[in-house]
Amino acid sequence: MTPPPRRTLLLAAGAALAVPALAAPALLRPALAQGLAPTPSMRGGANNYLPGAAIVPRIGQGGFWLTGTVRRAGDGAPVPRARIQIWAHTTEGHERDPHSHGATLTDAEGAFRMEMPQIVPAFGQAHGHLAYDSAHDENGYETVFLRPLLRSARDTSLTAHFVLRRA
Amino acid sequence: MTAARAALVWAGLALALGVPLAVAATSPLLAWREPIYIAAGLAGVVGLGLLLVQPLLAAGLLPGLRMRPSRRLHAVVGAALVVAVVAHVAGLWVTSPPDVVDALLFRSPTPFSAWGVVAMWAVFGAALLALLRPRLRLLLFRLCHVTLAVVVVVGTVVHAWLVDGTMGTVSKAVLCLLVLAAAAWAVREARLPAALRRLLRRE
Numbered sequence: 001m002t003p004p005p006r007r008t009l010l011l012a013a014g015a016a017l018a019v020p021a022l023a024a025p026a027l028l029r030p031a032l033a034q035g036l037a038p039t040p041s042m043r044g045g046a047n048n049y050l051p052g053a054a055i056v057p058r059i060g061q062g063g064f065w066l067t068g069t070v071r072r073a074g075d076g077a078p079v080p081r082a083r084i085q086i087w088a089h090t091t092e093g094h095e096r097d098p099h100s101h102g103a104t105l106t107d108a109e110g111a112f113r114m115e116m117p118q119i120v121p122a123f124g125q126a127h128g129h130l131a132y133d134s135a136h137d138e139n140g141y142e143t144v145f146l147r148p149l150l151r152s153a154r155d156t157s158l159t160a161h162f163v164l165r166r167a
Numbered sequence: 168m169t170a171a172r173a174a175l176v177w178a179g180l181a182l183a184l185g186v187p188l189a190v191a192a193t194s195p196l197l198a199w200r201e202p203i204y205i206a207a208g209l210a211g212v213v214g215l216g217l218l219l220v221q222p223l224l225a226a227g228l229l230p231g232l233r234m235r236p237s238r239r240l241h242a243v244v245g246a247a248l249v250v251a252v253v254a255h256v257a258g259l260w261v262t263s264p265p266d267v268v269d270a271l272l273f274r275s276p277t278p279f280s281a282w283g284v285v286a287m288w289a290v291f292g293a294a295l296l297a298l299l300r301p302r303l304r305l306l307l308f309r310l311c312h313v314t315l316a317v318v319v320v321v322g323t324v325v326h327a328w329l330v331d332g333t334m335g336t337v338s339k340a341v342l343c344l345l346v347l348a349a350a351a352w353a354v355r356e357a358r359l360p361a362a363l364r365r366l367l368r369r370e
Contacts, residue, residue, distance in 0.1 A: 043276035047265035091199050095263060120199050123259070123266050124277050124330040147276055153331060 038073040038142070038165035045129060045145030048095035052103075052136050053085045058115035059102040060092040065157040066114045066128055070106045072141070073165045078110025083137040084162070086114050087129045089122030095129070103136075119150060119158065126150040130160050134167055142167045173230035180229070183345050184216040187338040194333035207258025208333050214251035215327050218320055219346045220244050222353030225316075242297060249294050252287050279329035286322030289315045306366045313357045320350040 070082040085103040093100040106112045119126055130146040141164035148160040191212045197205050224241035227234040260267040270280035293315040300308050324343045327334065 043274060044266065044269055045276075047269065048263060089199070093199075094201060094204070120196060121331045122200075123263060124279055124332055126331065 036071065036073055036076040036163055039144055039146070039161065039163045041143075041145045042147040045147040046131070047129070047147075048087065049085075049129065049131055049133075049145065050087070050098060050101050051085075051133060053087070053098075053101040055083070055104060056102040059086065060090065060099060060117040062115035062117065063156070064090070064116050064118045066116055066130070066160070067157065068112055068130070068160040068162065070110045070112065070132065070162040070164065073163050076163070078106070078108070079139055079141070079162075079164060080106055080108045080110060082106045082110070082112075082132060082139050082141075082162070082164075084112050084114075085131040085133060085136070086116065088116065088119045088127070090117035090119050092117040095122065118156065121153050126153040126155075128158050128160070130162075132162050132164060139164075140167050141165060176230050180219070180223075183219060183342060187334055187342045188212055188216060190335035190338045191333040194335075196333050201262065203258050204262040205333075207255055207262060210251045210254035210258060211327070211332075212334060214248055214255060215323060215342060215346065217244055217248045217251060218323055219342065219349055221248065221316070222320075222349040226353040226356040228349075228352065228356070245294055245297060248290060252290050256287065277329075279326045282322045282329070283326035286319050286326060289318035289322060293319060304366070306362045309357060309362055310359060310366065313354060313359060317350065317354060320346060 066086055066088075068084070070079040070084065071077060072079055083103055083105055085101065087095055087101040089095050090100060102114065102116065104112050104114045119128055127147055127149045130148070132141065132144045134141060134143045144162055144164060146160050146162070148158055150158055188209070191209060200208070221241060221244055223229050224232070224237050224244060227237040229237060232240070256267065266275070269275040270277075270284055273281050273284065275281065293312055296303070296308060296312050296315065300312075324346055327339060328343055
């Protein structure tokens with residue numbers, strides 16, 4: 001049997017690749033095609049997570065602000081009343097301490113603001129943890145864990161944004 | 168070497184080890200850490216300090232110490248280094264298990280973790296080789312032990328440098344540079360290319 005000419009093989013491979021490429025936009029259109037991609041969970045984001053932290057006006061004595069927004073993938077519409085859980089190593093406790101954890105809800109514009117104790121460097125980096133956990137929220141989006149870094153350990157605020165995908 | 172110069176070398180070594188440790192032991196970060204976490208961090212600082220002593224002992228570069236007692240001390244300090252590494256990792260594990268598991272599995276978000284874990288395994292490897300040394304050909308032992316030691320030094324220095332922890336920036340930088348210089352000097356004294364040539368000729 002003679003092998004098929006190389007060009008034929010390449011054309012066949014090209015066609016095989018083209019079919020899913022043409023089909024993909026139709027599948028992705030509802031959520032992604034209009035632009036805003038969902039935020040992926042960050043490495044280590046879920047470390048020391050204690051599910052279902054209580055909604056609190058602030059964590060501990062405060063003095064540090066963790067702010068951000070929650071929007072939905074695709075059209076970027078704000079997600080109100082999304083439950084965001086927050087924890088960090090601060091001047092008042094380790095990440096694993098229950099009193100280092102708290103939750104808050106986004107407002108009508110999808111924004112959240114949590115006052116908490118000053119975040120201090122731990123495990124080599126000054127960082128915070130945020131969770132949108134589908135198990136503790138009724139908006140119906142997929143779970144995302146974030147682990148943003150402070151630009152400087154002297155910063156007194158930190159911002160983190162969620163773009164969520166429908167579960 | 169005159170007695171005055173020898174005293175200067177020993178005083179310099181004591182400062183190079185003592186100052187970074189003193190700075191770390193008085194870091195403001197300690198106020199917000201549990202004792203076990205503080206101990207884990209200091210064990211890391213001690214380990215970095217021992218890495219300055221190790222090449223100097225291995226190459227017999229410290230004044231007043233003949234080669235034989237110098238090498239014996241090298242083995243003792245090597246054992247202490249293993250203890251420091253184990254204390255460092257175990258203390259961090261108790262403080263935050265998931266962060267240490269991530270580091271050991273090379274999936275940590277922090278870039279310094281992998282350097283530290285590689286250095287840890289190289290420390291264990293170098294120590295194991297030292298235990299097996301009576302059964303190994305001397306040239307082969309030296310080649311492997313020194314290679315692992317270079318991995319330990321480079322891995323540890325990068326690890327320590329990238330960590331935002333209790334060490335002071337200046338004292339950490341000075342100690343890291345001294346560790347690199349001492350290691351480079353000892354590697355040169357080990358004359359590895361000659362050892363490799365002799366080993367290959369005998370094959």
